Amino acid sequence: MxxxxxxxxxxxFGGKHPTGAPALADVSFTVRDGELLTLLGPSxxxxxxxxxxxxxxxxxxxxxxxxxxxxxxxHAARLSLPAESRNLGMVFQSYAVWPHMTVAQNVGFPLKVxxxxxxxxxxxxxxxxxxxxxxxxxxxxxHELSGGQQQRVALARALVYSPAVLLLDEPFSNLxxxxxxxxxxxxxxxxxxxxxxxxxxxxxxxxxxxxxxxxLVMDHGRILQAGTPEEVYRxxxxxxxxxxxxxxxxxxxxxxxxxxxxxxxxAVGPARLPLAVAQDVRAAGSVxxxxxxxxxxxxxxxxxxxxxxxxxxxxxxxLGDHYRYELDAQGLxxxxxxxxxxxxxxxxxxxxxxxxxxxxxxxxxRSAKTANDRAxxxxxx
Amino acid sequence: MISLTxxxxxxxxxxxxxxxxxNPVQALVWLLVLACxxxxxxxxxxxxxxxxxxxxxxxxxxxxxYSQLFSDPAFRLAARNTAEFAVITxxxxxxxxxxxxxxxxxxxxxxxxxxxTLLAVPVLLPPLGVILGWNALYxxxxxxxxxxxxxxxxxxxxxSVPGMAVLGTATAVPVVFLVCQAALATMDASxxxxxxxxxxxxxxxxxxxxxxxxxxxxxxxxLLVFTLSIESLGIPxxxxxxxxxxxxxxxxxxxxxxxxxxxxxxxxxxxxxLLAVACVLLLLRSALLGDGARFVSVGGRGGADGTVxxxxxxxxxxxxxxxxxxxxxxxxxxxxxxxxxxxxxxxPLVAPWxxxxxxxxxxxxxxxxxxAIRNSALIALAGAVxxxxxxxxxxxxxxxxxxxxxxxxxxxxxxxRAIPGLIIGIGFFxxxxxxxxxxxxxxxxxxxxxxxxxxRSLTLAYFVLSAAFATVSTALDDAGRxxxxxxxxxxxxITLPILRPAVFVAFILMFxxxxxxxxxxxxxxxPGTTVMGVAMLNAEAQGVNGPVAAMAMIQIAITxxxxxxxxxxxxxxxxxxGRA
Numbered sequence: 001m002x003x004x005x006x007x008x009x010x011x012x013f014g015g016k017h018p019t020g021a022p023a024l025a026d027v028s029f030t031v032r033d034g035e036l037l038t039l040l041g042p043s044x045x046x047x048x049x050x051x052x053x054x055x056x057x058x059x060x061x062x063x064x065x066x067x068x069x070x071x072x073x074x075h076a077a078r079l080s081l082p083a084e085s086r087n088l089g090m091v092f093q094s095y096a097v098w099p100h101m102t103v104a105q106n107v108g109f110p111l112k113v114x115x116x117x118x119x120x121x122x123x124x125x126x127x128x129x130x131x132x133x134x135x136x137x138x139x140x141x142x143h144e145l146s147g148g149q150q151q152r153v154a155l156a157r158a159l160v161y162s163p164a165v166l167l168l169d170e171p172f173s174n175l176x177x178x179x180x181x182x183x184x185x186x187x188x189x190x191x192x193x194x195x196x197x198x199x200x201x202x203x204x205x206x207x208x209x210x211x212x213x214x215x216l217v218m219d220h221g222r223i224l225q226a227g228t229p230e231e232v233y234r235x236x237x238x239x240x241x242x243x244x245x246x247x248x249x250x251x252x253x254x255x256x257x258x259x260x261x262x263x264x265x266x267a268v269g270p271a272r273l274p275l276a277v278a279q280d281v282r283a284a285g286s287v288x289x290x291x292x293x294x295x296x297x298x299x300x301x302x303x304x305x306x307x308x309x310x311x312x313x314x315x316x317x318x319l320g321d322h323y324r325y326e327l328d329a330q331g332l333x334x335x336x337x338x339x340x341x342x343x344x345x346x347x348x349x350x351x352x353x354x355x356x357x358x359x360x361x362x363x364x365x366r367s368a369k370t371a372n373d374r375a376x377x378x379x380x381x
Numbered sequence: 382m383i384s385l386t387x388x389x390x391x392x393x394x395x396x397x398x399x400x401x402x403x404n405p406v407q408a409l410v411w412l413l414v415l416a417c418x419x420x421x422x423x424x425x426x427x428x429x430x431x432x433x434x435x436x437x438x439x440x441x442x443x444x445x446x447y448s449q450l451f452s453d454p455a456f457r458l459a460a461r462n463t464a465e466f467a468v469i470t471x472x473x474x475x476x477x478x479x480x481x482x483x484x485x486x487x488x489x490x491x492x493x494x495x496x497x498t499l500l501a502v503p504v505l506l507p508p509l510g511v512i513l514g515w516n517a518l519y520x521x522x523x524x525x526x527x528x529x530x531x532x533x534x535x536x537x538x539x540x541s542v543p544g545m546a547v548l549g550t551a552t553a554v555p556v557v558f559l560v561c562q563a564a565l566a567t568m569d570a571s572x573x574x575x576x577x578x579x580x581x582x583x584x585x586x587x588x589x590x591x592x593x594x595x596x597x598x599x600x601x602x603x604l605l606v607f608t609l610s611i612e613s614l615g616i617p618x619x620x621x622x623x624x625x626x627x628x629x630x631x632x633x634x635x636x637x638x639x640x641x642x643x644x645x646x647x648x649x650x651x652x653x654x655l656l657a658v659a660c661v662l663l664l665l666r667s668a669l670l671g672d673g674a675r676f677v678s679v680g681g682r683g684g685a686d687g688t689v690x691x692x693x694x695x696x697x698x699x700x701x702x703x704x705x706x707x708x709x710x711x712x713x714x715x716x717x718x719x720x721x722x723x724x725x726x727x728x729p730l731v732a733p734w735x736x737x738x739x740x741x742x743x744x745x746x747x748x749x750x751x752x753a754i755r756n757s758a759l760i761a762l763a764g765a766v767x768x769x770x771x772x773x774x775x776x777x778x779x780x781x782x783x784x785x786x787x788x789x790x791x792x793x794x795x796x797x798r799a800i801p802g803l804i805i806g807i808g809f810f811x812x813x814x815x816x817x818x819x820x821x822x823x824x825x826x827x828x829x830x831x832x833x834x835x836x837r838s839l840t841l842a843y844f845v846l847s848a849a850f851a852t853v854s855t856a857l858d859d860a861g862r863x864x865x866x867x868x869x870x871x872x873x874x875i876t877l878p879i880l881r882p883a884v885f886v887a888f889i890l891m892f893x894x895x896x897x898x899x900x901x902x903x904x905x906x907x908p909g910t911t912v913m914g915v916a917m918l919n920a921e922a923q924g925v926n927g928p929v930a931a932m933a934m935i936q937i938a939i940t941x942x943x944x945x946x947x948x949x950x951x952x953x954x955x956x957x958x959g960r961a
Contacts, residue, residue, distance in 0.1 A: 055859075055863055090863035100881070110864035154860075157864060
């Protein structure tokens with residue numbers, strides 16, 4: 001399967017975006033063969049516009065989209081391949097299963113459009129329905145199916161003609177929580193087995209982390225960060241990314257001792273508590289540090305290593321497999337999770353230096369807030 | 382697990398420069414609609430500024446037709462009559478129609494469900510049948526005339542302008558009722574419930590919440606009724622003209638059919654004046670309501686169901702009153718017509734069972750009448766098929782394509798509604814004369830009639846289909862495109878099949894509308910190509926009442942059958958689909 005390359009596409013709609021940003025601003029990325037790439041972001045971030053631009057339902061104002069050596073869209077050459085000629089498979093948020101056709105007719109339609117011989121149509125429809133475990137429902141009409149089954153039909157319809165790339169537009173958003181969990185695993189497994197190249201749009205961070213080979217985090221029509229789920233989660237490129245993916249403590253502080261040897265010392269919070277961070281910062285200035293709640297170590301006994309703080313429990317809630325603590329750590333508000341229930345109200349908390357990640361660094365006038373593919377290069381001038 | 386082959390099934394097609402039509406059909410449909418809409422209008426404008434009829438030689442550009450028209454006292458009188466008729470009809474029908482709609486939608490009046498349908502259905506009845514029924518019942522010498530004037534002491538004269546306005550009101554009430562009913566159905570009743578929860582009584586809520594929110598619907602239906610009233614032709618032709626009360630439309634028809642030299646420019650000038658007024662009203666309507674409001678879509682349910690519980694007596698009394706209204710305006714006239722069709726003479730002086738005769742029905746079974754029935758059925762069937770296909774495609778181009786000129790289509794499709802029927806008749810007459818071929822072949826043929834009558838009804842199909850298209854998610858189209866289907870395949874295999882019920886309703890509406898229409902045909906029929914409405918008007922003018930009543934009954938029977946069959950199939954399909 002060919003790579004999809006999106007090169008510097010922009011799009012703005014007649015009226016300006018409420019925030020003043022265009023719908024898409026200079027978006028570029030490449031989807032590699034066999035990869036499942038997720039476009040992740042809040043509503044209105046431009047992820048669906050990107051997907052529909054690739055599918056051909058919208059035309060960007062600028063830029064170029066190619067699939068292998070085939071040009072889908074090229075603004076400079078005033079070229080746009082019609083959606084029906086792009087040979088992509090798409091699963092719609094509403095599934096868009098045609099209500100007047102049976103399951104088999106829905107799945108067979110793309111083959112009929114391609115003038116496949118009748119016996120071959122029947123055979124491929126059967127195979128594909130087996131693949132999505134819907135073989136028994138071939139003669140049913142969509143209104144006789146559950147949401148999860150309709151979604152499988154939509155997927156079968158998008159797969160039956162072996163499209164170059166599979167586009168998935170929030171396919172799980174209409175399923176209930178339990179079903180969504182199962183559908184995710186199933187689709188991921190199917191994608192891996194068939195080695196499908198897929199672009200997946202979602203606003204659900206769990207879905208993105210679960211399914212993706214690579215995640216593109218978008219906001220206000222821009223790509224904020226691209227990386228594997230682990231990279232994006234553990235080393236967020238900006239405060240927005242850190243907060244959008246899961247829960248996060250953001251600690252504001254000052255660099256007290258710039259260093260290039262693995263450990264930097266900061267002064268954080270109103271009490272200017274000393275905090276060691278396992279990262280090189282070669283210039284002074286104010287920083288924001290992201291700390292995941294599950295990375296904070298909690299104990300009812302005093303901890304005596306670096307970054308240990310005494311903490312008072314402000315609130316605790318039971319969430320099934322863990323407890324969530326809202327702490328006041330020597331004036332520093334901190335959220336932490338633990339599988340254990342700790343007798344309060346005074347406990348010890350420790351933030352391991354390796355669990356701290358600097359998401360922004362203001363070095364005097366120059367801002368190091370980055371919006372590129374990588375975690376910030378926190379270096380001096 | 383089965384693995385799918387990785388070989389693509391179709392090699393990629395070359396790219397296309399943006400902006401071109403996706404399919405030649407789109408441009409073709411647009412051109413066809415444009416031609417159909419302009420065909421009756423342009424030649425008319427041209428004919429109105431000529432010194433002599435178009436077929437005469439030695440014509441010059443001249444505005445004399447207009448000065449002649451405006452200086453004719455008969456025209457000025459007709460204009461005054463028309464205005465009086467339109468104002469009374471509009472005022473009365475808006476008040477009555479909206480009251481009925483509010484009472485049926487928001488109170489527990491006796492029989493509210495049945496009235497919800499019964500008050501709306503007369504909109505589909507053949508207008509000429511209703512007029513003739515009224516004439517038989519309430520006209521001078523009519524069956525109920527002496528009851529109304531002597532027993533009830535109401536000085537009612539159906540042949541006067543206010544008398545005709547009463548009939549006009551009765552035919553316009555269903556229009557207002559439908560528009561208000563749709564508005565009330567989409568209006569969330571919890572807004573009204575909120576008013577009552579803060580302590581306002583039902584009447585206070587009606588005044589403070591319901592009526593202000595209904596204002597767009599009232600303006601919309603009021604302007605619609607006013608437009609329909611000023612172009613009204615059947616009412617003055619049957620009731621007014623014989624006693625000298627002409628309207629603009631009947632004045633023009635009289636001038637057309639009785640002038641020394643036929644088809645004088647004067648008639649074209651008058652038609653242009655009427656068209657201008659209708660266009661101004663249409664523009665006014667869209668300015669006041671915005672684009673969206675013109676497409677009233679029935680069916681959206683409000684959040685809560687709010688009904689005011691009336692007192693037991695009020696509930697029954699109101700129900701009986703509405704029932705009496707329906708009986709007096711719709712059922713009694715139709716009954717009178719039915720009786721008239723089986724008696725030699727309908728008169729209050731002799732009991733009808735003494736005058737029973739099969740002669741009227743025998744008369745319509747052959748000769749000119751039978752020919753007219755055949756022609757009407759043929760025209761309605763062919764016209765309905767052609768119009769439904771054209772409008773379905775045009776709506777698809779307008780709402781589901783990237784064709785550059787698609788945005789002009791909704792206006793083009795709405796425009797025929799603003800053109801009075803007689804203008805379509807006169808306009809097509811001129812365009813058949815001017816554009817040859819194919820004009821002369823169409824001039825005295827069924828084909829020409831079909832064209833004129835179809836274009837007049839086109840907008841109705843667009844109303845139905847545009848509302849239907851709006852209910853089908855574009856994701857269903859996009860899904861078709863993404864699997865490789867082009868515009869044509871997507872529209873014909875996915876979108877239109879999903880819309881089958883709506884397409885069918887549009888077809889039935891077209892059929893009824895074309896079958897019962899006669900305004901344009903008055904100017905286009907020749908002895909061999911007459912249609913039911915024209916045959917009935919001609920016979921009625923000669924005082925032949927029995928066969929006319931029989932013809933009207935046939936028209937009503939076909940209409941009711943079509944509605945019943947259509948409604949039944951439609952609800953069956955909806956039910957099957959709705960089981961989701």
